[in-house]
Amino acid sequence: xxxxxxxxxxxxxxxxIYGLIAMGLALIYKSTGLANFAQGEMAxxxxxxxxxxxxxxxxxxWLVVGGALVASVVLGLAIERLIMRPMLGExxxxxxxxxxxxxxxxxxxxMLIWDPYPHAxxxxxxxxxxxxxxxxxxxxQLAAILTLMAALAGFWAFFRYSRIGKAMRAVAADSRAAQxxxxxxxxxxxxAWTASAVIAGLAGIFFAxxxxxxxxxxxxGLKSFPATILGGLDSVLGSGFGxxxxxxxxxxxxxxxxxxxxxxxxxxxxxxxxxxRPFGLFGERDIERV
Amino acid sequence: MNAGTLEIRNLQVIYGGAIEAVRDVSLKVEPKQIVxxxxxxxxxxxxxxxxxxxxxxxxxxxxxxxxxxxxxxDLAGLKPVDIVHRGIVQVPEGRRLFPSLTVDENLDMGGFxxxxxxxxxxxxxVFELFPRLAERRKQIAGYLSGGEQQMVAIGRALMGGPRVxxxxxxxxxxxxxxxxxxxxxxRRLNRDLGVTVLLVEQNAQRALGLASYGYIIERGRIVxxxxxxxxxxxxxxxxxxxxxxxxxRKSLREVKHYKRRKRWLS
Numbered sequence: 001x002x003x004x005x006x007x008x009x010x011x012x013x014x015x016x017i018y019g020l021i022a023m024g025l026a027l028i029y030k031s032t033g034l035a036n037f038a039q040g041e042m043a044x045x046x047x048x049x050x051x052x053x054x055x056x057x058x059x060x061x062w063l064v065v066g067g068a069l070v071a072s073v074v075l076g077l078a079i080e081r082l083i084m085r086p087m088l089g090e091x092x093x094x095x096x097x098x099x100x101x102x103x104x105x106x107x108x109x110x111m112l113i114w115d116p117y118p119h120a121x122x123x124x125x126x127x128x129x130x131x132x133x134x135x136x137x138x139x140x141q142l143a144a145i146l147t148l149m150a151a152l153a154g155f156w157a158f159f160r161y162s163r164i165g166k167a168m169r170a171v172a173a174d175s176r177a178a179q180x181x182x183x184x185x186x187x188x189x190x191x192a193w194t195a196s197a198v199i200a201g202l203a204g205i206f207f208a209x210x211x212x213x214x215x216x217x218x219x220x221g222l223k224s225f226p227a228t229i230l231g232g233l234d235s236v237l238g239s240g241f242g243x244x245x246x247x248x249x250x251x252x253x254x255x256x257x258x259x260x261x262x263x264x265x266x267x268x269x270x271x272x273x274x275x276x277r278p279f280g281l282f283g284e285r286d287i288e289r290v
Numbered sequence: 291m292n293a294g295t296l297e298i299r300n301l302q303v304i305y306g307g308a309i310e311a312v313r314d315v316s317l318k319v320e321p322k323q324i325v326x327x328x329x330x331x332x333x334x335x336x337x338x339x340x341x342x343x344x345x346x347x348x349x350x351x352x353x354x355x356x357x358x359x360x361x362x363x364d365l366a367g368l369k370p371v372d373i374v375h376r377g378i379v380q381v382p383e384g385r386r387l388f389p390s391l392t393v394d395e396n397l398d399m400g401g402f403x404x405x406x407x408x409x410x411x412x413x414x415x416v417f418e419l420f421p422r423l424a425e426r427r428k429q430i431a432g433y434l435s436g437g438e439q440q441m442v443a444i445g446r447a448l449m450g451g452p453r454v455x456x457x458x459x460x461x462x463x464x465x466x467x468x469x470x471x472x473x474x475x476x477r478r479l480n481r482d483l484g485v486t487v488l489l490v491e492q493n494a495q496r497a498l499g500l501a502s503y504g505y506i507i508e509r510g511r512i513v514x515x516x517x518x519x520x521x522x523x524x525x526x527x528x529x530x531x532x533x534x535x536x537x538x539r540k541s542l543r544e545v546k547h548y549k550r551r552k553r554w555l556s
Contacts, residue, residue: 176345
């Protein structure tokens with residue numbers, strides 16, 4: 001029984017990381033209509049930046065995290081302004097290909113700037129063990145879960161109450177009409193990319209604290225695709241939950257079946273779910289009036 | 291020139307560098323006037339409104355020559371956001387609500403640039419004009435009836451505090467009784483709130499009943515313009531736009547004659 005609880009809890013923790021990245025994916029999809037294939041690479045790049053900062057400022061964990069988050073804001077703005085905005089109005093397929101190119105460039109760039117070997121990200125915090133009843137959790141795992149919960153609550157309030165959040169939903173629903181109302185789609189896109197880079201960066205840091213920093217960190221991006229498809233590509237909150245479900249399913253499959261099943265468990269779950277709900281668990285159906 | 295005059299001079303719009311959608315169109319909307327722009331499908335009405343709101347580039351349209359001025363300032367080349375800020379707001383064809391947002395949220399988006407105080411004030415005005423929207427303010431806009439959606443679309447545009455309201459086929463797909471209601475609202479907006487209206491319609495009868503001046507556009511060109519009363523009296527307009535055939539039915543040869551003449555004129 002304890003084994004089951006342990007598996008579920010650590011599944012939730014890794015799922016929280018998938019969930020954060022998946023929320024970023026959904027945020028970009030919702031406001032720009034694009035699947036960003038470089039989401040995992042953005043997480044990887046920020047993790048590397050955090051690792052470099054940790055080397056420069058040993059003993060200042062919060063400065064490291066703060067600096068990495070500033071870097072992710074810059075990264076999000078730069079990608080939107082320099083790469084995505086010139087592609088505005090081009091076919092979606094071409095733009096998605098650009099995100100794939102960006103992914104490859106970021107991956108190769110990380111290997112060029114740093115090196116292809118795994119490094120431990122040690123900022124002095126996040127390694128301690130917290131006991132929840134009989135289940136032990138590392139601080140970084142707990143922090144990932146809490147961050148996901150905060151992000152879920154924050155985005156819920158943002159979309160419901162804030163002016164920019166409502167405008168983001170309006171741009172998603174009909175960007176031409178939004179323009180006619182005086183909403184600048186470009187500004188909304190910039191905000192979406194920035195927010196998405198920040199939560200991807202947080203996820204990358206948590207992942208690096210729990211495992212290590214290496215170019216393979218982008219694999220978490222691959223895992224978050226099923227999460228966002230499961231939750232609904234246009235549902236930011238659903239994607240967060242989707243990540244948790246994928247994480248738990250993966251861990252249970254790995255713990256009870258075989259570790260080789262673990263990698264594909266998430267994808268099996270989405271095939272099963274999409275057969276029943278093609279728009280994802282929390283995705284919006286198109287409103288059609290007859 | 292009066293403050294608040296909207297003027298389009300010799301406008302030419304080309305799509306994709308090849309297809310001419312609007313040619314040499316000139317029209318003028320005086321402050322507090324209701325002007326109708328009439329024409330069939332594909333005549334160039336919506337293109338004209340897109341040029342006015344600065345959203346041609348989505349379909350690779352460009353203003354090749356001519357000018358659009360408001361208050362004497364050139365609008366061509368301005369971003370859609372800036373045009374809205376100058377007080378020209380469009381109610382797009384087919385309403386184009388944000389279907390997944392509630393009525394209240396749709397109204398908020400119309401007043402995206404407004405201050406909270408202005409929003410409250412304008413919302414009161416909108417709910418006075420459309421009491422039905424006040425009852426449905428928490429509902430998802432996509433599930434409203436067509437007439438209610440048109441009310442939201444007009445209300446949303448009013449939240450932007452327009453000086454000129456450009457309505458693109460507000461009667462499209464609505465029941466006659468609902469059209470009456472919408473037209474009545476437009477009349478009140480103009481009379482009580484002093485909003486200038488550019489009314490783009492296929493429904494000539496309705497539009498000329500409301501507007502004081504009208505333009506008729508065919509294949510991208512203005513073929514006729516004048517005060518509504520004179521247009522309504524024009525024999526060609528009566529036959530081809532109002533569907534009134536005189537006592538004696540015309541033969542097909544005469545129709546062909548009219549069409550030939552039109553081609554020469556344009």
